[in-house]
Amino acid sequence: xxxxxxxxxxxxxxxxxxxxxxxxxxxxxxxxxxxxxxxxxxxxxxxxxxxxxxxxxxxxxxxxxxxxxxxxxxxxxxxxxxxxxxxxxxxxxxxxxxxxxxx
Numbered sequence: 001x002x003x004x005x006x007x008x009x010x011x012x013x014x015x016x017x018x019x020x021x022x023x024x025x026x027x028x029x030x031x032x033x034x035x036x037x038x039x040x041x042x043x044x045x046x047x048x049x050x051x052x053x054x055x056x057x058x059x060x061x062x063x064x065x066x067x068x069x070x071x072x073x074x075x076x077x078x079x080x081x082x083x084x085x086x087x088x089x090x091x092x093x094x095x096x097x098x099x100x101x102x103x
Contacts, residue, residue: 003029036077048081 007022014021032050035042040052057073081089 044082046082046084048079048085051078051080052076053078 003025004022007025008018010016010025011018011021032042036050036052041049042051043049052075055074055076058071060069060071061067062069
């Protein structure tokens with residue numbers, strides 16, 4: 001599902017124009033990114049928690065050459081689903097969603 005698909009579904013359910021719904025969706029995403037950049041954590045009740053975490057530097061291996069490489073420390077965004085989302089996803093059958101082959 002894409003951002004445009006989400007906007008289309010919101011527009012259909014709420015009776016607003018798709019352009020307006022897309023602006024709302026983009027605004028929500030922008031707000032999440034701004035909060036993560038400024039505060040490092042955002043908790044969305046019944047959905048989950050996005051958090052910026054620091055990864056330690058480590059040694060890795062180039063799969064083509066087998067040569068050891070240093071991977072520097074970096075900041076990454078993690079997501080921990082909320083209880084409601086976790087329960088709903090666990091209730092699904094053990095099949096990949098349509099269009100999600102190989103993932």
